Amino acid sequence: ETGVTQSPTHLIKTRGQQVTLRCSSQSGHNTVSWYQQALGQGPQFIFQYYREEENGRGNFPPRFSGLQFPNYSSELNVNALELDDSALYLCASSLSDKRDEQFFGPGTRLTVL
Amino acid sequence: GQQLNQSPQSMFIQEGEDVSMNCTSSSIFNTWLWYKQDPGEGPVLLIALYKAGELTSNGRLTAQFGITRKDSFLNISASIPSDVGIYFCAGQAGGTSYGKLTFGQGTILTVHP
Numbered sequence: 142e143t144g145v146t147q148s149p150t151h152l153i154k155t156r157g158q159q160v161t162l163r164c165s166s167q168s169g170h171n172t173v174s175w176y177q178q179a180l181g182q183g184p185q186f187i188f189q190y191y192r193e194e195e196n197g198r199g200n201f202p203p204r205f206s207g208l209q210f211p212n213y214s215s216e217l218n219v220n221a222l223e224l225d226d227s228a229l230y231l232c233a234s235s236l237s238d239k240r241d242e243q244f245f246g247p248g249t250r251l252t253v254l
Numbered sequence: 255g256q257q258l259n260q261s262p263q264s265m266f267i268q269e270g271e272d273v274s275m276n277c278t279s280s281s282i283f284n285t286w287l288w289y290k291q292d293p294g295e296g297p298v299l300l301i302a303l304y305k306a307g308e309l310t311s312n313g314r315l316t317a318q319f320g321i322t323r324k325d326s327f328l329n330i331s332a333s334i335p336s337d338v339g340i341y342f343c344a345g346q347a348g349g350t351s352y353g354k355l356t357f358g359q360g361t362i363l364t365v366h367p
Contacts, residue, residue, distance in 0.1 A: 145296070172353065174353065174354075174355075176355075176357075181359075181360075182359060182360075183258075183260075183342050183344075183357030183358055183359050183360055184297070184342075184355075184357050185357070186354045186355060186356070189353050189354065191353075196353070197350070197351070197352070197353055197354050199354065231296050231297070233296075235353070240352055240353030241284075241285040241287070241302070241346040241352070241353060241355065242287070242299065242302050243287075243299070243353075243355060244299060245289075245296035245297045245298070245299075246296050247294070247295050247296045248295070248296050
């Protein structure tokens with residue numbers, strides 16, 4: 142059984158740029174959630190994707206957007222990067238009927254300069 | 255939004271000691287989960303709890319879903335050096351929040367050999 146994978150591992154961007162982060166869900170899982178984890182904090186829910194549609198969103202502005210593909214993999218896009226967007230971005234996958242039992246990938250560390 | 259208060263913030267214990275940590279919420283959750291996060295990695299699911307009053311074990315770990323549905327506890331017995339890490343509680347409210355996990359701030363555990 143393959144676990145959740147994310148790419149890239151690390152990324153450095155400058156303010157105002159755009160970034161795309163990628164996630165492959167655990168095999169058999171059809172639901173993907175994205176979280177932002179600032180240093181020293183717990184993860185914060187960004188949004189969840191199921192059947193290629195956004196299915197729940199946290200308190201994040203529209204410049205945070207996502208996609209889910211037919212193979213259940215997902216992308217997180219962030220436009221107009223701000224310094225406060227520097228964080229560890231975590232992807233978690235789950236089964237649609239067990240969306241609370243989420244399994245996390247290793248994360249992408251984004252630094253905005 | 256919902257807040258989870260996790261305590262203690264950090265713990266320094268001797269190998270072999272037992273550890274207790276807890277999490278409280280201002281609102282009711284349908285699911286409580288406990289995760290462990292090692293440096294540079296994503297959170298790993300330890301225990302999931304689905305019913306008020308439920309007591310569940312996973313090896314040396316035991317967690318309980320509080321009767322009021324507003325709290326949860328995690329105990330680690332006979333700690334070992336590899337227990338070092340950050341422990342997070344997470345809750346899920348259900349309804350329109352199904353699949354959206356709210357995390358505590360984490361408990362940093364240090365185990366001295």
